[in-house]
Amino acid sequence: MIKRSTGLYEEFSRKEGTASRATHYCAGCGHGIILKLISEAMADLDIQDDAVFIGPVGCATFCYYYFDCGHISAPHGRASAVATGISRVLPDKPIIAYQGDGDLGAIGFNNAFQAANRGDNFALFFVNNALYAMTGGQMAPTTLAGQVTTTTPFGRDVVKTGYPLKVCEVFETLEAPVFIERVSVADTKRIMQAKKAIRKALEIQKEKKGFAFVEILSPCPNNMRVDPVKAAEAFTEIMEKTFPLGNFRDNSEKDIPMPADVPLKTASEITGGGREGITTKNDPSFKEKKFKFSGFGGQGVLSLGLVVAEAAVSDGRYVSWMPSYGPEQRGGSASCSVIVGGKEIGSPTIDDPDVLVAMNQPSLERFAPSVKEGGTLLYEASVKSGMEFPKGVRVIPFPASAIASENGVPKASNTAFLGAMTALGLLPFGDGNVIDALAESFSPNPKLIEPNKKVFEAARKWVSDNKQ
Amino acid sequence: MRKFVKGNDAVMIGAIYAGVDAYFGYPITPASEIAHAAAEHLPRLGKEFLQAECETASANMMFGAASAGKKVLSASSGPGMSLMQEGISYLAGAQLPAVIVDVMRAGPGLGNIWPEQGDYNQAVKGGGHGNYKNIVLAPASVQEMCDLTILAFDLAFKYRNPAIILADAALGQMMESIIIPEKVSDTPDTDEWAVKGDLKTKNNLICSIRMDVDGQEMHNVIINKKYDEMQCEARAESYLTKDADVIITGYGTSARIARSAVDALREKGIRAGLFRPITLSPLPAKELNACATGKKIIVTEMSNGQYRDDVILNLNNKEKVVLVNRMGGNLPKVSVLMETAEKMMEGKA
Numbered sequence: 001m002i003k004r005s006t007g008l009y010e011e012f013s014r015k016e017g018t019a020s021r022a023t024h025y026c027a028g029c030g031h032g033i034i035l036k037l038i039s040e041a042m043a044d045l046d047i048q049d050d051a052v053f054i055g056p057v058g059c060a061t062f063c064y065y066y067f068d069c070g071h072i073s074a075p076h077g078r079a080s081a082v083a084t085g086i087s088r089v090l091p092d093k094p095i096i097a098y099q100g101d102g103d104l105g106a107i108g109f110n111n112a113f114q115a116a117n118r119g120d121n122f123a124l125f126f127v128n129n130a131l132y133a134m135t136g137g138q139m140a141p142t143t144l145a146g147q148v149t150t151t152t153p154f155g156r157d158v159v160k161t162g163y164p165l166k167v168c169e170v171f172e173t174l175e176a177p178v179f180i181e182r183v184s185v186a187d188t189k190r191i192m193q194a195k196k197a198i199r200k201a202l203e204i205q206k207e208k209k210g211f212a213f214v215e216i217l218s219p220c221p222n223n224m225r226v227d228p229v230k231a232a233e234a235f236t237e238i239m240e241k242t243f244p245l246g247n248f249r250d251n252s253e254k255d256i257p258m259p260a261d262v263p264l265k266t267a268s269e270i271t272g273g274g275r276e277g278i279t280t281k282n283d284p285s286f287k288e289k290k291f292k293f294s295g296f297g298g299q300g301v302l303s304l305g306l307v308v309a310e311a312a313v314s315d316g317r318y319v320s321w322m323p324s325y326g327p328e329q330r331g332g333s334a335s336c337s338v339i340v341g342g343k344e345i346g347s348p349t350i351d352d353p354d355v356l357v358a359m360n361q362p363s364l365e366r367f368a369p370s371v372k373e374g375g376t377l378l379y380e381a382s383v384k385s386g387m388e389f390p391k392g393v394r395v396i397p398f399p400a401s402a403i404a405s406e407n408g409v410p411k412a413s414n415t416a417f418l419g420a421m422t423a424l425g426l427l428p429f430g431d432g433n434v435i436d437a438l439a440e441s442f443s444p445n446p447k448l449i450e451p452n453k454k455v456f457e458a459a460r461k462w463v464s465d466n467k468q
Numbered sequence: 469m470r471k472f473v474k475g476n477d478a479v480m481i482g483a484i485y486a487g488v489d490a491y492f493g494y495p496i497t498p499a500s501e502i503a504h505a506a507a508e509h510l511p512r513l514g515k516e517f518l519q520a521e522c523e524t525a526s527a528n529m530m531f532g533a534a535s536a537g538k539k540v541l542s543a544s545s546g547p548g549m550s551l552m553q554e555g556i557s558y559l560a561g562a563q564l565p566a567v568i569v570d571v572m573r574a575g576p577g578l579g580n581i582w583p584e585q586g587d588y589n590q591a592v593k594g595g596g597h598g599n600y601k602n603i604v605l606a607p608a609s610v611q612e613m614c615d616l617t618i619l620a621f622d623l624a625f626k627y628r629n630p631a632i633i634l635a636d637a638a639l640g641q642m643m644e645s646i647i648i649p650e651k652v653s654d655t656p657d658t659d660e661w662a663v664k665g666d667l668k669t670k671n672n673l674i675c676s677i678r679m680d681v682d683g684q685e686m687h688n689v690i691i692n693k694k695y696d697e698m699q700c701e702a703r704a705e706s707y708l709t710k711d712a713d714v715i716i717t718g719y720g721t722s723a724r725i726a727r728s729a730v731d732a733l734r735e736k737g738i739r740a741g742l743f744r745p746i747t748l749s750p751l752p753a754k755e756l757n758a759c760a761t762g763k764k765i766i767v768t769e770m771s772n773g774q775y776r777d778d779v780i781l782n783l784n785n786k787e788k789v790v791l792v793n794r795m796g797g798n799l800p801k802v803s804v805l806m807e808t809a810e811k812m813m814e815g816k817a
């Protein structure tokens with residue numbers, strides 16, 4: 001039994017069975033000493049009532065039997081991720097995580113490494129006993145070269161299984177950690193240094209100065225299968241050759257870097273920008289209309305569909321808009337489907353559009369055959385295609401890019417198509433809805449509204465001049 | 469107020485009004501817009517957004533923040549959902565509330581990014597190790613992407629259990645007009661169980677380990693009793709089912725297609741109806757039987773019969789069920805649903 005520290009519970013009542021004042025650790029186990037050092041420092045710094053302790057999986061799973069503070073028992077390897085999560089929502093509270101060498105060095109290495117790299121605000125105690133203790137003495141990433149474990153029965157062959165992982169040295173390459181030190185609890189002298197480092201890490205955490213990391217070399221006499229005193233001696237000698245003790249970094253006296261401020265907003269400010277007073281009306285007599293808009297990514301195909309959709313919404317229709325996404329866009333092509341209905345829209349994708357707008361050759365050739373009989377195909381007149389158009393479809397080559405250029409906005413082909421659609425009567429709602437939606441779409445850049453309206457009108461004029 | 473928004477953005481609008489405290493997630497198509505919206509909006513609300521190093525980490529970051537009684541959200545899709553299962557099992561084991569959005573894409577493996585519903589069993593049957601269930605909600609419109617996110621938080625806290633929004637790529641990517649909620653939900657009182665780094669909650673313990681076998685068994689009995697109690701949360705939509713001879717049932721995007729088929733069949737004089745579960749766990753079995761008993765039943769889904777199997781399991785009279793499904797990113801076709809219904813009415817299917 002260890003001497004009581006006020007950082008520990010009076011009675012270990014969460015521990016099942018007898019001896020409610022003794023720990024479950026084996027005699028001579030380093031965990032017992034570390035438990036005492038952490039609890040003393042917590043008590044000294046008076047952080048127990050505010051602290052949250054995140055325990056690992058392994059012999060130290062049961063930290064929550066002992067420390068007199070709030071506890072979370074994390075999944076194997078994930079104490080650092082769990083500590084990251086809680087430290088982000090309790091930014092003022094001391095957060096302490098504790099992990100073994102399999103837990104941190106193997107299964108959870110990336111979580112610990114990334115937390116260290118982000119400088120997440122918690123103290124991380126890393127107990128290195130060079131093997132998996134609780135599961136039966138298997139090799140850990142920290143297992144020494146040549147060391148016999150239950151999964152390296154011939155000794156760890158570094159050629160086949162890699163070299164002992166030096167976590168302090170890896171973390172030292174990162175910018176963010178505030179404090180990094182390797183200590184040992186193998187003898188009294190070393191315990192005194194460990195005590196200082198542990199206290200320092202908790203002090204940093206009390207002041208919320210950032211990520212503090214203490215690696216603690218800790219003998220596991222049970223798996224070394226020797227008596228505790230011998231274990232400690234042999235351990236010190238062999239371990240420190242691979243894992244030299246010492247402080248790697250102490251930035252605790254430097255200024256704490258602060259993240260940049262983001263101006264605050266309310267929920268309604270963030271989700272604002274919609275329209276009041278529009279109700280969607282059930283109108284079974286309204287015949288659903290399907291539009292497909294297609295072309296190159298930069299031609300404003302998606303926003304053309306969006307203006308049509310917004311105009312339909314403002315007219316009280318049910319509307320869905322579905323874009324092409326992911327690799328479909330990579331080749332430079334884009335398309336979207338807009339369905340306007342008098343009742344809830346079923347599938348948002350379209351196999352057979354009533355109206356197809358094709359702004360480039362690939363999309364013309366891809367989608368033209370799908371246009372419904374009786375439907376309309378409107379395509380960029382400058383596109384040369386030898387394709388045969390489907391029967392029963394009204395086909396209109398429309399000089400959108402020429403009209404847009406003539407009116408000073410070469411990029412506004414999409415607006416020209418919009419004008420043509422209204423003039424051709426392809427949109428089942430008023431021109432006013434369309435013009436409003438068009439203006440609204442330029443609200444982030446109001447200078448563009450008038451030039452686009454000009455293109456829109458020119459397109460309408462072209463249609464009336466060229467009535468077929 | 470009405471706004472025309474993308475399904476994935478509607479999730480974040482719902483989450484904001486649900487009072488979400490933190491988002492932890494890893495990018496993946498077709499769910500990434502949820503992370504984009506979280507990154508843009510949450511810092512402005514004084515809330516937390518963190519891009520995790522992987523979905524295993526996101527789930528465990530959620531575990532940490534949920535332990536403090538906070539409202540946590542993540543969103544992902546197939547491969548990322550698989551990585552989250554460890555954390556979800558621990559959330560369920562430790563009885564922690566969390567909301568996870570699965571914008572389903574095609575699988576297995578890398579599959580592709582088009583809509584599918586192949587994660588049904590993973591979400592509905594638990595997905596991770598151990599005897600647990602998730603609350604699973606299935607939106608079928610952009611409005612529901614918003615509203616069910618709010619409901620998911622309510623239920624997750626009411627039952628202290630992870631809740632999954634089982635959406636799909638079509639619902640995530642499409643836009644529809646929605647009514648924006650008006651009021652941000654209240655913060656639930658969690659002092660009884662959460663660990664907040666204060667005196668009041670100091671003696672609480674968040675854990676899923678019980679070395680004593682009877683204790684662990686009892687824990688399983690307790691959480692399973694909770695799942696039975698959740699049955700009262702079952703929700704479904706029945707559309708034109710009263711006089712229907714044939715019922716088409718599906719959820720999410722499949723249900724939208726089924727609705728179109730029902731309308732088209734009605735126009736042809738065939739009395740068809742739609743049964744759409746809104747909660748998949750708990751499954752609205754009573755409501756299913758109430759409208760499907762004695763009728764011809766078509767199940768439509770974008771998976772290999774996972775939902776069909778649950779329909780069969782829950783039909784009291786064991787009616788014959790015909791499956792119309794597509795996979796790989798294809799959607800079921802209205803025309804095929806109609807042909808199937810017509811054949812069944814003629815006694816040919």
Ligand code: SF4
Pocket residue numbers: 024025026028029030031059129133134219220221222223
């Ligand atoms: S097995 Fe090793 S690490 Fe575990 S309690 Fe015993 S001595 Fe300590």
